[in-house]
Amino acid sequence: MTTYSVTYRRDPGDDAWLVEIDGMDDVHTFGRNLDEAATNAREAIAVTADVPESAVELEERIDVADVDVAxxxxxxxxxxxxxxxxxxxxxxxxxxxxxxxxxxxxxxxxxxxxxxxxxxxxxx
Structure with missing residues (x-):
């Protein structure tokens, strides 16, 4: 199991969560809700890193209104x-x-x- 840091940000022009994956600047994904965004992030990481999705663990951060969820x-x-x-x-x-x-x-x-x-x- 490998842990990847991801940051979720609200797209100001859309009702979606943009996902930034630390160390994968050229990989972009999003989701209409946080669950979908996390699923899409796991999938994008798995494809990029050539690992099974089940081996991807997310360390999640939310960048919204200075709320420190962690x-x-x-x-x-x-x-x-x-x-x-x-x-x-x-x-x-x-x-x-x-x-x-x-x-x-x-x-x-x-x-x-x-x-x-x-x-x-x-x-x-």
Whole structure:
């Protein structure tokens, strides 16, 4: 699998996405929507590089109104990872509290969740 960087830009005169492929300045394609543009980019890269389309992975950037989609994607991934850590620690705290004899209602108050959530956490 080879990764190719592509940038999508809106065509100001048309309702289409223009695709620029890094390192392939003479290859041009477009799509009416992002899915079509990505499909066309994979096809154009495969033909130009003489590789199967299934071996083409795209690193996509969008050049629209200074929206950094890659940064948003990284932030989303970081948030999901932090949330998973939070859930694991929340469960561990609920278990420790209830094993120490703290009622589920009191554990809920300490953890800032409902007693039903504490029940879910200690149940597994």
């Amino acid at each position: 940064e948003l994607s990284r932030l989303r991934d970081q948030a999901l990872e932090a949330h998973e850590i939070y859930l694991a620690r929340q469960r561990a705290a609920a278990l420790r509290l209830t094993e120490a004899g703290v009622s589920r209602r009191d554990a809920a108050r300490l953890l800032g969740v409902s007693h039903q959530r504490v029940q879910q956490l200690v149940a597994g």
